[in-house]
Amino acid sequence: MRQLKVWLLYTSNSFAQTLANRFMTGIFILSKILRIALFLLFLIFVFQGTQSLAGFTRDQIIFFYLSFNLIDTLASLFFREVYRFRQTVIRGDLDLILIQPVHPLIRVLLGGADVLDAFIFFIILGFTVWFGTVHFSLSPFRWLAYFSLILGSLLIAAAFHIAVLCLGILTTSVDHLIMIYRDLTSLMRIPADVYSQPFRSVLTFVIPLAVMYTFPPKALLGLLSPAVISVSVLAGFILLLLSLRFWNYSLRHYQSASS
Amino acid sequence: MRKYFTVFAASWQDEFTYRLNFILWRFRNVLRFLMTYFLWQGLFSATSTIYGYSRPDMVAYIFLVLIVQAAITSAPSADNIGGEIGSGDLSNYLLKPMSYLRFWFTRDLASKSLNLLFSFIEITLLWLLLRPALSFHYSFFSVFGFVASGLFAMVIYFLVSASARFTSFWYPENTWGLSFLILIFIEIFSGSIFPLDVLPPAGQIILQATPFPYLIYYPISILDGKITGLYLWRILFQSASWTLLLLIFTRFLWRKGLRVFGAEGN
Numbered sequence: 001m002r003q004l005k006v007w008l009l010y011t012s013n014s015f016a017q018t019l020a021n022r023f024m025t026g027i028f029i030l031s032k033i034l035r036i037a038l039f040l041l042f043l044i045f046v047f048q049g050t051q052s053l054a055g056f057t058r059d060q061i062i063f064f065y066l067s068f069n070l071i072d073t074l075a076s077l078f079f080r081e082v083y084r085f086r087q088t089v090i091r092g093d094l095d096l097i098l099i100q101p102v103h104p105l106i107r108v109l110l111g112g113a114d115v116l117d118a119f120i121f122f123i124i125l126g127f128t129v130w131f132g133t134v135h136f137s138l139s140p141f142r143w144l145a146y147f148s149l150i151l152g153s154l155l156i157a158a159a160f161h162i163a164v165l166c167l168g169i170l171t172t173s174v175d176h177l178i179m180i181y182r183d184l185t186s187l188m189r190i191p192a193d194v195y196s197q198p199f200r201s202v203l204t205f206v207i208p209l210a211v212m213y214t215f216p217p218k219a220l221l222g223l224l225s226p227a228v229i230s231v232s233v234l235a236g237f238i239l240l241l242l243s244l245r246f247w248n249y250s251l252r253h254y255q256s257a258s259s
Numbered sequence: 260m261r262k263y264f265t266v267f268a269a270s271w272q273d274e275f276t277y278r279l280n281f282i283l284w285r286f287r288n289v290l291r292f293l294m295t296y297f298l299w300q301g302l303f304s305a306t307s308t309i310y311g312y313s314r315p316d317m318v319a320y321i322f323l324v325l326i327v328q329a330a331i332t333s334a335p336s337a338d339n340i341g342g343e344i345g346s347g348d349l350s351n352y353l354l355k356p357m358s359y360l361r362f363w364f365t366r367d368l369a370s371k372s373l374n375l376l377f378s379f380i381e382i383t384l385l386w387l388l389l390r391p392a393l394s395f396h397y398s399f400f401s402v403f404g405f406v407a408s409g410l411f412a413m414v415i416y417f418l419v420s421a422s423a424r425f426t427s428f429w430y431p432e433n434t435w436g437l438s439f440l441i442l443i444f445i446e447i448f449s450g451s452i453f454p455l456d457v458l459p460p461a462g463q464i465i466l467q468a469t470p471f472p473y474l475i476y477y478p479i480s481i482l483d484g485k486i487t488g489l490y491l492w493r494i495l496f497q498s499a500s501w502t503l504l505l506l507i508f509t510r511f512l513w514r515k516g517l518r519v520f521g522a523e524g525n
Contacts, residue, residue, distance in 0.1 A: 024436040194301040
């Protein structure tokens with residue numbers, strides 16, 4: 001409960017810091033919405049010249065893209081602080097975090113929640129639910145499976161972000177790691193089925209981005225069996241546990257070289 | 260001039276010092292390529308032509324995008340100028356006997372040359388891995404036009420990103436805002452995801468009035484022989500005009516910005 005209070009405090013501070021500059025906040029929100037809208041328009045436009053993409057109709061591809069943005073924004077909302085972690089390690093500020101009586105991940109993983117992504121998340125959520133309801137006939141069970149898998153996606157995203165933090169501790173010479181994660185996830189703006197083998201298998205089993213981004217909309221469209229849905233959610237928990245073990249391992253090897 | 264050669268050489272050394280960083284940066288570009296490549300491959304699985312492009316035409320286009328992006332959009336200036344203004348580190352440069360803009364442009368050129376070199380290696384590897392059918396149509400004049408438009412594109416990119424970063428003079432605590440917006444426009448409207456002639460004619464005319472298509476789409480279209488004769492000269496003239504306009508605008512912002520620069524953080 002105390003950890004939750006600390007997280008809420010960090011979050012309210014982070015929100016207040018971002019909202020202090022209203023003009024730039026407006027520019028950022030506009031930019032993010034524009035980026036989503038422009039790629040969406042591109043997909044709609046390109047479908048005027050063809051019938052399907054990897055067997056999916058235009059509406060299905062749009063739904064995949066909306067779901068990608070929903071999950072991506074949710075992960076950015078919670079884990080934005082990871083983008084600043086390398087500087088924290090280089091300056092030696094991690095020492096100050098480690099001695100505090102709170103779990104360090106509350107600070108370095110969850111401590112900088114992004115209010116801009118919070119705004120955008122609710123906009124995309126509304127649009128995605130509206131689009132899904134209008135274009136597909138869906139049962140409440142399908143929606144339940146969809147949101148369960150999104151929860152699983154958030155767990156996998158947490159595991160990825162923790163792994164990036166660990167690598168940031170073990171090697172301070174790399175500053176692109178989180179951006180590589182961003183670029184990898186941007187492959188999922190289109191469903192993993194579009195990629196040919198062996199890329200598709202890599203994206204499903206090695207770096208489970210397909211599980212994160214393609215499986216939830218597939219479940220909603222009735223293209224996944226209940227067994228696959230259960231295993232996918234379970235995979236999220238397992239990856240999170242493994243990443244926490246990796247975190248403990250990296251902390252044991254932290255040298256505090258900069259402080 | 261010699262001092263800028265020194266900056267160029269030092270920048271190369273800097274890039275080689277952080278080799279893993281550089282390799283990962285190139286890896287990111289390959290990831291971006293893969294998304295575009297497979298998207299178009301998927302679209303072409305259902306049809307033989309899309310908006311006049313055959314599959315080999317489109318694959319050749321996105322391979323060329325990888326090369327042109329290496330030469331145009333790899334620019335350390337875009338990552339540093341805003342931060343240096345915001346943190347007050349700009350003061351250190353102002354004391355040195357060199358132009359701040361020329362210093363960063365030289366560093367950009369060093370980065371571009373290295374990235375260009377590596378992009379050829381990546382393209383070879385990607386071609387060996389994917390084995391796509393490619394279609395190129397180029398001539399002596401198209402290569403000349405490509406080089407000229409590519410040089411304009413480098414300067415245009417530098418000036419666009421520098422002027423966006425100069426907002427840090429007025430908002431030193433936020434060095435990223437306007438640049439983010441500009442990057443989104445560049446991502447969609449420069450032609451890095453799709454060739455802009457698939458857009459309706461009205462859309463293409465509107466885009467001509469912005470600097471974005473001159474960065475990637477026009478250089479590639481010129482090389483591919485789609486833009487020839489008088490049209491080629493017109494596009495080169497428009498590129499030169501954008502370069503000049505942006506140069507005037509950037510210098511104007513620089514002078515205005517220096518007046519309000521308070522070296523906060525130093």
